Amino acid sequence: MHLIKSIEDAKALEGEEVGLSDWMVIDQQMIDRFAKATEDYQWIHVDTARAARELPEGKTIAHGYMTLALIPALTGGFVEVENLAKAVNFGCNKVRFYSPVPVGSKVRGRATVIQARIRGGALHLLSQIKVEIEGVKKPACVAETLGIYFFAEIEQPAAQTA
Secondary structure (H helix, E strand, O other): OEEEOOHHHHHHOOOOEEEEOOOEEOOHHHHHHHHHHHOOOOHHHHOHHHHHHHOOOOOOEOOHHHHHHOHHHHHOOOEEEOOEEEEEEEEEEEEEEOOOOEOOOEEEEEEEEEEEEEEOOEEEEEEEEEEEEOOOOOOOEEEEEEEEEEEOOOOOOOOOOO
16 A cells, blocks of 8 residues: 655655556356446356357456456555545546456456546546456456545634633
8 A cells, every 4th residue: 555645745656656456257157247237248257058059268257347447446446546536537638458367267456556647636646547358378367547636624623712
């Protein structure tokens, strides 16, 4: 966990890897729940019998967007901003899916801070996130993500009266 107390702390992280998560197993139940939530029932994700016959590894594969959606769960504990009021996901600049994630695979997240800036009183962190698959050379996903961290107001002590 990297603690950010100031813009200087955040800028010091530029170019630095800030975290590597534990492995997470991708099971069929997760894939099915994602399919239901997004109404993306393409057979390569949900039809285990057909996948066994027609896909190279004989297994269903996770949705690319499911892999992308796992980034907060994989990287949530890498950075803590002191005096935080709220943090918001501002989106992605670039996302690429390089390797499929077969059911039963283990994935993990690796994050590097690209840029830290203060804009409008908030900290903007641009990071590169790689979602790696255990035993696979190419990552499942590489994404540039932007998080915005809004600072809480600091209460001033009440003025003393004489």
